[in-house]
Amino acid sequence: MSETLRVIGDTLPGADLNAPLLEVENLQVEFKVRGKSVPAVRGATFTLEQGRTLAVVGESGSGKSVTSQAIMGIVDDPPGRVTGGEVRLHGIDLLKQDEETRRTVRGNHIAVIFQDALSALNPLWSVGFQIGELFRVHRGSTRAEAKKRAIELLDQVGIPDAKNRVGHYPHQFSGGMRQRVMIAMALALDPEVLIADEPTTALDVTVQAQIMRLLKQIQDERHMGLILITHDLGVVADVADEVAVMYAGEVVERATIRDTFKQPAHPYTKALLRAIPRVDTVGQELEVIRGLPPNPASLPGGCPFHPRCWAAEDKCSTEVPPMIEAAPEHRSRCHFATEVYTNER
Amino acid sequence: MGRYVIRRLLQALLTLGIVLFLLHYLMALSVQVRGNPALLFFGGERTPDPAMLAQVERLYNLDNPCYERTGDPCVRPFIERLQNYAAGDFGTTLNGNRDVGELLGVYIPNTLRLFVFSTITLVVLAMVLGTWAARHHGRVIDHSVRGTTILIDSVPVFLILLAYVYIVAVPLTRWARGIWDTESFMGQVFRPNYNPDYPWTTIIVPGIILGSVGLATLTRLVRASQLENLGSDFVKTAKAKGLKQMRITVVHVVRNSMIPIVTGVGYLFAFMLSGAVLTEGVMGIPGMGRMIFGAVQRQETNLVIVGLTISAIVVVVVSLLVDLIYAALDPRIRYE
Numbered sequence: 054m055s056e057t058l059r060v061i062g063d064t065l066p067g068a069d070l071n072a073p074l075l076e077v078e079n080l081q082v083e084f085k086v087r088g089k090s091v092p093a094v095r096g097a098t099f100t101l102e103q104g105r106t107l108a109v110v111g112e113s114g115s116g117k118s119v120t121s122q123a124i125m126g127i128v129d130d131p132p133g134r135v136t137g138g139e140v141r142l143h144g145i146d147l148l149k150q151d152e153e154t155r156r157t158v159r160g161n162h163i164a165v166i167f168q169d170a171l172s173a174l175n176p177l178w179s180v181g182f183q184i185g186e187l188f189r190v191h192r193g194s195t196r197a198e199a200k201k202r203a204i205e206l207l208d209q210v211g212i213p214d215a216k217n218r219v220g221h222y223p224h225q226f227s228g229g230m231r232q233r234v235m236i237a238m239a240l241a242l243d244p245e246v247l248i249a250d251e252p253t254t255a256l257d258v259t260v261q262a263q264i265m266r267l268l269k270q271i272q273d274e275r276h277m278g279l280i281l282i283t284h285d286l287g288v289v290a291d292v293a294d295e296v297a298v299m300y301a302g303e304v305v306e307r308a309t310i311r312d313t314f315k316q317p318a319h320p321y322t323k324a325l326l327r328a329i330p331r332v333d334t335v336g337q338e339l340e341v342i343r344g345l346p347p348n349p350a351s352l353p354g355g356c357p358f359h360p361r362c363w364a365a366e367d368k369c370s371t372e373v374p375p376m377i378e379a380a381p382e383h384r385s386r387c388h389f390a391t392e393v394y395t396n397e398r
Numbered sequence: 399m400g401r402y403v404i405r406r407l408l409q410a411l412l413t414l415g416i417v418l419f420l421l422h423y424l425m426a427l428s429v430q431v432r433g434n435p436a437l438l439f440f441g442g443e444r445t446p447d448p449a450m451l452a453q454v455e456r457l458y459n460l461d462n463p464c465y466e467r468t469g470d471p472c473v474r475p476f477i478e479r480l481q482n483y484a485a486g487d488f489g490t491t492l493n494g495n496r497d498v499g500e501l502l503g504v505y506i507p508n509t510l511r512l513f514v515f516s517t518i519t520l521v522v523l524a525m526v527l528g529t530w531a532a533r534h535h536g537r538v539i540d541h542s543v544r545g546t547t548i549l550i551d552s553v554p555v556f557l558i559l560l561a562y563v564y565i566v567a568v569p570l571t572r573w574a575r576g577i578w579d580t581e582s583f584m585g586q587v588f589r590p591n592y593n594p595d596y597p598w599t600t601i602i603v604p605g606i607i608l609g610s611v612g613l614a615t616l617t618r619l620v621r622a623s624q625l626e627n628l629g630s631d632f633v634k635t636a637k638a639k640g641l642k643q644m645r646i647t648v649v650h651v652v653r654n655s656m657i658p659i660v661t662g663v664g665y666l667f668a669f670m671l672s673g674a675v676l677t678e679g680v681m682g683i684p685g686m687g688r689m690i691f692g693a694v695q696r697q698e699t700n701l702v703i704v705g706l707t708i709s710a711i712v713v714v715v716v717s718l719l720v721d722l723i724y725a726a727l728d729p730r731i732r733y734e
Contacts, residue, residue, distance in 0.1 A: 122634075125637075125638050127634060127637040127638055129629070156640045156641075156642065157640060158640070159637070159638055159639065159640035160638070160639045160640040161640065164638070165638045167631060167634070167635060167638075169631060172630065172631040172632065173631040173632055173634070173635045174632055174635065175632040175635075175636070175650050175654070176632075176654075176728070176729070176730060177653055177654055177727065177728055177729065178649075179729075186639065186641070186649075187639055187640075190639070190640070190641055190642075190645065191640060222729040222730070222733070224729070224730050225733070235635075238635075238639070
């Protein structure tokens with residue numbers, strides 16, 4: 054903890070340790086596609102506290118990965134651009150910082166694990182080099198020191214024979230082991246926030262469980278804030294504390310994981326939960342959400358979910374729904390949030 | 399790694415052996431079909447004294463009876479020739495009876511100098527232009543770079559050479575000599591033809607012109623591979639690690655982009671050998687290209703075989719180098 058304090062003081066002057074760890078407020082990201090601005094994230098808002106896990110759930114194209122890249126400050130520009138909102142780390146708005154400060158935040162305070170470790174690791178450098186690079190760049194370590202730290206990290210994430218494996222290249226590892234390497238790399242500088250962007254999507258089911266367990270264990274040990282980005286509600290059920298459901302670039306529901314599973318307050322979340330195969334409904338036809346996610350270039354008017362929604366009424370196609378508190382600490386962006394929550398719809 | 403190198407070396411030697419034999423067989427066929435080049439010694443038309451002809455044939459290793467039988471692969475002369483080459487004996491020319499080894503001592507360095515300049519031009523220009531275009535992807539600079547390089551590449555190299563010699567070189571040389579001394583670097587560099595007193599200076603311009611052959615191909619290769627790597631996931635990871643842009647480019651982009659570029663340079667090197675014939679011809683450089691061309695015209699069997707053998711060795715060695723650089727760059731090849 055004392056080291057954390059020192060680093061924050063050095064790199065983030067004015068940091069308030071009493072403020073929430075990470076607050077994202079009204080974040081907006083646009084992409085230029087053939088001269089036209091297309092919104093990818095339209096006002097995402099959520100909060101992450103220390104030691105907690107927030108699951109950001111949504112279909113492909115819902116803006117969840119772009120949100121994580123915007124938090125890191127690594128959106129490809131061009132074509133992407135963060136056009137509004139705030140990303141506050143310990144109360145400090147990162148979007149207002151200069152590139153040098155943001156660079157220091159990356160790796161030191163916020164780290165990210167990408168979905169496909171094979172393409173996220175450089176094929177031409179040994180994993181030891183790629184992990185050690187962080188110590189050499191941010192801590193000024195020598196090659197030998199960096200290698201020693203890399204071995205320790207590989208050992209911590211459960212890679213057998215780390216001393217030997219440190220000199221191996223990404224293609225010499227299995228999928229699960231490669232994802233462990235990615236995790237080791239993200240942990241290297243002891244960040245306060247870890248963003249895992251679909252960390253298990255590319256893996257076998259058995260390996261998925263191992264990786265999730267490892268993430269959970271590491272989070273408990275280090276008391277990190279973890280953002281788990283996924284399209285699979287089943288994966289997050291036993292690891293997440295809170296859920297933010299994203300649809301068409303905005304957060305449509307925010308609640309604790311218990312509440313979300315028990316009493317969803319948004320028709321989209323409800324539909325998502327019904328689409329999870331369950332043992333007790335074997336033999337029945339699995340429900341699907343009809344229609345396709347909307348094209349961000351031409352969103353429907355009003356609530357973007359209304360063309361696919363079973364509960365939609367006339368006002369859904371004309372009025373944009375506000376964020377409604379359906380219950381304490383349970384918000385939903387639906388005109389009928391309360392009715393959906395109490396199962397009247 | 400060791401096994402990889404040995405395998406590639408053996409492959410290179412095998413390729414070279416096959417090329418040399420095919421070359422020999424083609425020349426043997428041409429002698430068998432078209433007639434004995436030793437006759438040239440007597441000025442073509444006249445019928446020489448059989449005894450003298452026999453002596454000349456012996457002198458130039460053309461006395462083997464296999465040269466009379468169309469289709470005979472002439473294995474014995476092939477082996478004898480290889481033995482002679484190994485001993486450093488490349489024979490003599492039919493025309494003027496000069497020692498081929500001595501001629502090579504003059505021609506090879508000239509062609510090498512030419513290639514030094516053209517390779518540097520090609521690689522440096524393509525790297526700079528390709529990187530520049532990739533950085534400004536989809537914008538005016540990108541389109542101009544691609545347009546210009548294609549324009550340069552679509553003009554045949556001999557046309558550029560002729561335009562240089564007949565239009566640009568003379569006024570440029572006159573202008574340079576008005577300012578600097580005739581004997582100075584600037585006084586010589588723009589000359590329209592080669593000057594043996596300035597073997598480096600007067601080869602720079604022909605080298606640069608020859609280097610423009612394949613510029614478009616290589617520039618596009620550099621551009622494409624840099625774009626691919628700049629947009630790759632591992633560059634995203636590198637950014638997420640908080641590395642500086644400079645370090646990302648040097649450590650994570652350039653090395654990954656080198657693999658297709660090395661392939662391109664190796665391929666274009668072989669391509670430049672044919673360009674050397676034209677460049678050396680137009681600019682009056684006594685080099686290998688001009689030697690081979692003249693040898694073919696004068697039906698100098700021996701000289702043709704020596705010249706093509708050397709060019710085959712160069713191509714095989716360059717592809718071997720390309721393979722070794724691959725292995726040095728990419729662990730996936732090293733540990734295959």
